[in-house]
Amino acid sequence: MEMELVLLTQQIMNGLVNGMTYVLIATGLTLVFGVLHIINFAHGEFYMLGAFFTFFAAKLLGLDYISAGIVATLGVAVLGILANRFFFWPLRKEHEFTVLLSSLGLALLLTNGGELIFGADPKYVASPFADGIVPLGPVIVTQQRMLIFAVGALVLVLLYLFIQKTRMGKMMRATAQNPEGAALTGVDIRRVYTVTFMVACGLAALAGALVGPTAMIFPTVGTWAVLKGFIVVVLGGLGSIPGALIGGLILGVVEALAGGYISMGFAQAIGFSIIIVVLLWRPNGLFGAARRA
Amino acid sequence: MRLQSILAATTAAFIAAGTMAVQAQEEPVRIAAIAPLSGPGAFDGQLAVEGMEAMVAIVNENGGVLDGRMLELVTYDDKGSPEEGVSAAKRAIEQDDVDVIVGGWFSSVALTMKEVTRDRILTIMTTSQHPDTTREGHDWLFRLNATSTMMSGAYSQFICDRMDLESIAFITINDDYGRLEVENYEKLLSECGIEVLGNEYYNKDDADFTTALTKLRAANPDAIYVSAINTAQGATIYRQIRQVGYRGTTIASAGNMNPKLVELSGPALEGVYSVSLFAPDSQDPELLAWVAKYEEMFDNEPSFIGSIGAQSIEVLAEAIDAAGTVRDYGELAETIRGNEWDTLLGNVTFDDIGQAEQNIYLIQIQDGKIASVN
Numbered sequence: 001m002e003m004e005l006v007l008l009t010q011q012i013m014n015g016l017v018n019g020m021t022y023v024l025i026a027t028g029l030t031l032v033f034g035v036l037h038i039i040n041f042a043h044g045e046f047y048m049l050g051a052f053f054t055f056f057a058a059k060l061l062g063l064d065y066i067s068a069g070i071v072a073t074l075g076v077a078v079l080g081i082l083a084n085r086f087f088f089w090p091l092r093k094e095h096e097f098t099v100l101l102s103s104l105g106l107a108l109l110l111t112n113g114g115e116l117i118f119g120a121d122p123k124y125v126a127s128p129f130a131d132g133i134v135p136l137g138p139v140i141v142t143q144q145r146m147l148i149f150a151v152g153a154l155v156l157v158l159l160y161l162f163i164q165k166t167r168m169g170k171m172m173r174a175t176a177q178n179p180e181g182a183a184l185t186g187v188d189i190r191r192v193y194t195v196t197f198m199v200a201c202g203l204a205a206l207a208g209a210l211v212g213p214t215a216m217i218f219p220t221v222g223t224w225a226v227l228k229g230f231i232v233v234v235l236g237g238l239g240s241i242p243g244a245l246i247g248g249l250i251l252g253v254v255e256a257l258a259g260g261y262i263s264m265g266f267a268q269a270i271g272f273s274i275i276i277v278v279l280l281w282r283p284n285g286l287f288g289a290a291r292r293a
Numbered sequence: 294m295r296l297q298s299i300l301a302a303t304t305a306a307f308i309a310a311g312t313m314a315v316q317a318q319e320e321p322v323r324i325a326a327i328a329p330l331s332g333p334g335a336f337d338g339q340l341a342v343e344g345m346e347a348m349v350a351i352v353n354e355n356g357g358v359l360d361g362r363m364l365e366l367v368t369y370d371d372k373g374s375p376e377e378g379v380s381a382a383k384r385a386i387e388q389d390d391v392d393v394i395v396g397g398w399f400s401s402v403a404l405t406m407k408e409v410t411r412d413r414i415l416t417i418m419t420t421s422q423h424p425d426t427t428r429e430g431h432d433w434l435f436r437l438n439a440t441s442t443m444m445s446g447a448y449s450q451f452i453c454d455r456m457d458l459e460s461i462a463f464i465t466i467n468d469d470y471g472r473l474e475v476e477n478y479e480k481l482l483s484e485c486g487i488e489v490l491g492n493e494y495y496n497k498d499d500a501d502f503t504t505a506l507t508k509l510r511a512a513n514p515d516a517i518y519v520s521a522i523n524t525a526q527g528a529t530i531y532r533q534i535r536q537v538g539y540r541g542t543t544i545a546s547a548g549n550m551n552p553k554l555v556e557l558s559g560p561a562l563e564g565v566y567s568v569s570l571f572a573p574d575s576q577d578p579e580l581l582a583w584v585a586k587y588e589e590m591f592d593n594e595p596s597f598i599g600s601i602g603a604q605s606i607e608v609l610a611e612a613i614d615a616a617g618t619v620r621d622y623g624e625l626a627e628t629i630r631g632n633e634w635d636t637l638l639g640n641v642t643f644d645d646i647g648q649a650e651q652n653i654y655l656i657q658i659q660d661g662k663i664a665s666v667n
Contacts, residue, residue, distance in 0.1 A: 007511050014503045111331075120335040121593065122525035124532075124557045133538055140538040214533070215500045216525040216557055220332050224500055259504035265467045265494035267504070 006138045011260035012253055013136075017145040019252020020152035024207035025225050026232035026244040027159065028200030034239030035176045035196045037096070038088060041103040043204055044226030045110035048219060049076050050205025051212040052118050055125045065127040069209035073202050080201025084193050092193070107222065114219035125212030148210045155206065156245060159199070163241070168195055176239070231271045235278050237288025246286065321365035322358055322619050324349075324609065325385035326602075327396030327406070329373035333498060334399065334523040337598055340551065341398055341419065342368055344599025347587040348606040348637075358613045364606065367391055371402050373497060373523070378402035382409040392619045395605045397421040397436070398598070399522055400470035407434055415622045417605045420598055422548060423469050427648040433622045435629060435647040437601050437608075439570065441470065444547035445477040447653050448568045452544065453485035456566075460488040461544075462514040464505055464530060466522055467494035474520045474546065490514045495526070502530050506537045516542035522549055528557035535561045551596035555658055562658045566666070570638055571597035572654040573663045579607070580637040600638055607636045 029043045053072030057063050063071060087106060091099050129143035163169035168191075174182040175192045183189050204225070208217075232251050236243025251271060259267045278285060326345050328338035349364045357363040367389055369381035378396065385391045386409070394410055397403030397418030403426045410416040415433040418426050422441035427434065452458065461482060465471040471494065479489050490512040493505035509517055517534060521527035527549060534543055545567040555562050583603050587595045608629065613619050616628035626647075633642050641651045655666045 003511070007507070010507050010511075011504055014507060018501055018503075115331065115335070120330070120339045121553060122333075122336055122528060122557060124528065124559075130532070131535055133536070142536045145536075211500075214536070215529040218333065218335060218525050220335065221500065224498055256504045259493075260508050263494055264499065264502070264505040265496060268496055268499070 007260070010139050011256045013139055013141055014260075015253035015256030016249060017141070017149050017252070018256065019249040020149050021207050021211050021248075022228045022232050022251055023156065023245050023248030024152050024203050024210070025229040026236070026248050027156065027241060028203040029226075029229045030233050030236070030239055030241060030244045031203075032196060032200045033233070034241070035172050036088070036092075036193060039096070039100045039103065040088075040200075041100065041226060042083070042107040042110060042222075043200070043229060044222030044224070045107050045114070046076050046080065046201040046204035046222075047208040047225040048114060048217070048222035049079065049110070050208025051125060051217040051221065052114065052123070052208075052219075053205065054209040054212050055123050055217065056118075058126065065125070065129075065213070069206070072209050073206045076205030076208075077198045077202035080197040080199075081194055083201065084197035088197065089190065089193055107226070111219055111222060118219055120219065122216040122218045124216055125209070127213035130213040142214075144210075144213050148214075151206070151210060155203070156241075159203075159241070162199075168192075172196060228271070231275055233285070234275050235285060237285025240285065240287040243285055243287030319361050319363075321363040322393075322613065323365050323367055323389070323391045324606070325369060325382075325389070325391040325394045325396070326366045327369045327371050327378060327381045327385065327394060327402075328398055329402075329523075330368065330370035332372050332374075333525045334373035336524050336553065337522075337551075338370075338373075338398065340553075340593060340596045340599045341602040342366070343587065343591045343593060344583075344595070344602035345395065345606050347583055347590055347599070348603035350590065351582060351586050352606065352610045358610050359617070359619070364610065371396065371398075371406075373399055373402065375401050375405040378406040379409050382406045386410070386414055393417070393609060395419060395602070395609075397426060399468070400426060401468040403436075404469055407431065410434065415625055417609065419601045419605055420548065421470070423473055425469075427646045430647055433626045435608075435626075435643055435649065437604055437641070437649045437651075438548060439651070439653055440648065441474055441547070442477060444568055444653065445474070445481055448547050448655075449478060449481035449485070451566070451568075451655055452482065453487065456516065456542065456544075458487050458515040458542070460490050460514040461516045461518055462490045462509045462512055463492040463518045463520065464502065464509060465492060465494055465520040466526075467496050470522065471520055478518060497523075497526075499526070500529065502526075502533050503537055506530075506533055506539065510537050510539045514541060516544050518544045518546065520546035520549075522546075524551060524554045524557065527554050531558040531561040531565075548597065550656060550658075550663055551598060552594040552663065553596070555661060555663060563661070564658060566655065566657050568653055569597050569656050569663075570651055570653060571600045572652075572665045573656065574665055575639075577637060577639065579635070583637050604636045604638055604641070608634050608641070611635075 032038050032040050050072050053075050054068045057068035057071045132143040134141050171187045232247040236247025255267045258270045328341045330338045353363050371378035371381050393415045395417045398420050400421040400423035403418045403421035411431040418436040420438045424440040424442050427436045465475050475492050543565050545565050547568040550567045584595045612629045616625045630643050641649050657666045
């Protein structure tokens, strides 16, 4: 009985940490949709770039893991600005589907470009925290996984404060409600676009930098990331940041329990079943508001 | 003066046209290389194709096949998935009209792809280990790797005799190959008194294995047997076994070891056993020539999967010369079955259903290197 309880706690811990990475990925996805009404299929590629930039920053610049992760996050945030400047901003007047398909094109471009530049061989982002184990009583967590959870939580609090308290955050919320109205009152829409993409891509990259030392990275990991991101966003409600938080943690824990008590072979199927059930039962997600026409 | 230069130009043009006509007669023998070039198996596919290319270069430098026809590889991406393998094989046959197909790196792909190539084209399956690849194959199909049944026979004997285990658990890829692996080893290891405490399946695009490994660790087996067919997932599993706090013995599945996997897994693979057709310290001159060529052409370290790719080219080139034909598949298949082939991995023969018979070696990771053990 005691043993059973330890195992249950361990699996919930595993799930919460995995869930936190889903949250970081999904938050950027949901932010871009919530503020700019863009569904960005290339979002997972920024996660991939975050992991690879961390690897190369450590290897080529000789940085330690933490500095490399910060450099990578900032680097990908800058790429987010460029992606907006040369890609999403010029397309902003096009139909939603055009933008969606273009983002799919950007995803393919980044994946294949990544394969060309980084090589197809899997890489391992070395971290001094990767194998260090923190025993919490009988439950075991590696330092790296503690770091993922702690950094994830901290970043989300900062993001919340940024959106609620700062002038830029208010401008983003205004744009989300009504872009034309916001523009009329003097909100600089172009800057809102830039900042939103910068933050979203930076979050994805941070997730990549954090997860890099727990699993091998290769140029197509972005496909996995964007898929998880979408499941979370559908679950939590498109455009809702609290939704991404709760949705991500739920998905992580449900997957861990399904893997732990049924079979990991089913964990993926469970993610997709969640999508179907949510779409049938609450089409706007757990936290989504019905969209006004 | 002007007339002369026109004449000269015309002559040159005629000569050029003439040589082109001669070259056109000597069309290359086109070999479709269908391999996973994207997704988690992309690196393994890359190693495979590189191995083939190095051997193609060696054959071509020695004058090609059939009195001067060069070999040419046409690569296709099967993404490690059965559907993509089928469509790649169809494209190779119907659109590109290739001469032979080399593919089947993963069993799930080989098992579906063989139905497309049945009675249409000579096919060499490579690292696929599922017995049905040849057992339900066709007259023009051959497979180089030992089947998982052949491997598990030899490997389980070793595990039973030398590893002193009382219990074991498995983590296995959820495909045709993985399911058969578990079935084989559960039977063979139970027979020698090792208790099987559990098995966890994972999917080919999973990136986190902590939940499954946590469950296995809780069962507290003496050893965890890891059946991972691609390098990316393999290295992640080996590392995460340690990260969930498991301190027992790790056993690597047969035929899935390569230098990159050892490098990426770090200390987690030290001392771990596996079996392979590729003895890393072999001094076979053909192997040495291939290793030299490979290192000249590519940055990666030569690996088992690459050597199997090279072997497919070697057998094909020798057999095409011996049969005197490429497109008479009946004749070519008969020739492959009827002879012993001297290859970089040693001598190989094929039985009636096209299954190769070759040496199997026991290997161990020692000081970060793959070494053979006696």
